[in-house]
Amino acid sequence: MGLSIERASLLSGLGLVQGIVERRTTVPILGHVLIEPDGNALTLSATDLEVGIRTQVACSGKEKSLTLNARKLFEIVRETEGDEVALTSLDSDWVELKCGRAKFKMMGLDPRSFPAMPSQSAGKDLTPAKKQLKAELTMPAVVLAGMIDKTIFAVSPDEARYNLSGVFVESNAPGSARMVATDGHRLAMIEREIPGFRMETGAIIPRKGLSELRKILDQSGDAEVRLNLEGQLAYLKRGATEISMRLVEGEFPDYRGVIPKQSRYKIVVKRDLLFAAIKRAAIFSSERYHGVKFALSAGTLTVSSTSPETGEASESLDVDFKSEEFAIGFNAAYVQDALGVIPPGNDSTVELGLSDDVSPGVIRTESDQRYTYVVMPMRL
Numbered sequence: 001m002g003l004s005i006e007r008a009s010l011l012s013g014l015g016l017v018q019g020i021v022e023r024r025t026t027v028p029i030l031g032h033v034l035i036e037p038d039g040n041a042l043t044l045s046a047t048d049l050e051v052g053i054r055t056q057v058a059c060s061g062k063e064k065s066l067t068l069n070a071r072k073l074f075e076i077v078r079e080t081e082g083d084e085v086a087l088t089s090l091d092s093d094w095v096e097l098k099c100g101r102a103k104f105k106m107m108g109l110d111p112r113s114f115p116a117m118p119s120q121s122a123g124k125d126l127t128p129a130k131k132q133l134k135a136e137l138t139m140p141a142v143v144l145a146g147m148i149d150k151t152i153f154a155v156s157p158d159e160a161r162y163n164l165s166g167v168f169v170e171s172n173a174p175g176s177a178r179m180v181a182t183d184g185h186r187l188a189m190i191e192r193e194i195p196g197f198r199m200e201t202g203a204i205i206p207r208k209g210l211s212e213l214r215k216i217l218d219q220s221g222d223a224e225v226r227l228n229l230e231g232q233l234a235y236l237k238r239g240a241t242e243i244s245m246r247l248v249e250g251e252f253p254d255y256r257g258v259i260p261k262q263s264r265y266k267i268v269v270k271r272d273l274l275f276a277a278i279k280r281a282a283i284f285s286s287e288r289y290h291g292v293k294f295a296l297s298a299g300t301l302t303v304s305s306t307s308p309e310t311g312e313a314s315e316s317l318d319v320d321f322k323s324e325e326f327a328i329g330f331n332a333a334y335v336q337d338a339l340g341v342i343p344p345g346n347d348s349t350v351e352l353g354l355s356d357d358v359s360p361g362v363i364r365t366e367s368d369q370r371y372t373y374v375v376m377p378m379r380l
Helices: 007-017 070-079 120-125 141-149 207-217 271-284 332-340
Strands: 002-006 032-038 041-047 051-058 060-062 066-069 084-089 094-099 102-107 134-140 166-173 176-182 186-193 203-206 224-230 233-238 241-246 265-270 291-297 300-307 311-318 326-331 349-354 361-365 368-375
Touching: 002 007, 002 051, 007 041, 007 051, 007 070, 007 084, 007 207, 032 070, 051 207, 066 070, 070 094, 070 102, 134 141, 141 176, 141 186, 141 207, 141 224, 166 207, 186 332, 203 207, 203 241, 207 233, 207 241, 265 271, 271 291, 271 300, 271 311, 271 332, 271 349, 291 332, 291 349, 326 332, 332 361, 332 368
Parallel strands: none
Antiparallel strands: 002 060, 002 084, 032 041, 032 066, 041 051, 051 241, 084 094, 094 102, 134 224, 166 176, 166 203, 176 186, 186 368, 224 233, 233 241, 265 349, 291 300, 291 326, 300 311, 349 361, 361 368
């Protein structure tokens, strides 16, 4: 009895499940990874009941199913030296692990108590409207990764606002997919053409699940992936790894009314210069509100901040602006988040859509005209 697994492969598989296992939980089994040997491969599974992941790793030998603390096992495999990891089950759910000259004994839990992955069996409790949800997003992995990157940072971190705790996906027109995220202070929206894609109703994909799914996409390059949305579940399988998650219940707010139909002023500025100016000006912004001021005058955009306790900073950028002077305040981090997902470079520019000091600002870029970012102003 016993399993022999290539250390590098096991480390890679365990790395994938780390973001899902619960760090602090009153249910100990949720901190464990389920290891299920089957022939020349073993399956590693982890779940927090809302998001689940399953991946396969090659192995040799025979062993019964077992569970081990996912983080401790990952740390052991990462820190040991040797090419092979040997796992052998002992009495009372104890497991012996050997790698190189190191030997460990770990306490496991009964694998029969490991919970099921999120699955369509939960669909029995769905409302009729949710039962109708069935869609497939098929696109290159790099395209889906880009859509996630340009929206997920705007998801609300407030768990009480459950309908804002994920990215909203819908088909605003046949053959087009749209992702939207907002936390009430800013909004990120991106669209991509997907031939043949239709979606009867929108769905909210949870941030945690989408973040873990994003890690899988990094391994897929330009290969096509398929994200399935069905009932109350979203799932994606890529190679030997499958991730599934329960969709967020509730109605996503009517975001369309937040996006200004037009802006009085459209100021084009180099992305890198603006990003650097905000970063420097924010040094003296309030630690609580992180506010910076954008002041526009003839041919100049001045980014500044001031703090009675610490000091002040300002930096001027050349822009094509010829109207009356005005100033508007923004949360520096919110603007930096948007600029951070726009590719840098000497030729990279952004368009700031501004109207007055109380209207939302809009950020767009020439390199991706189907990306829109809206940020609410703040009083400084």
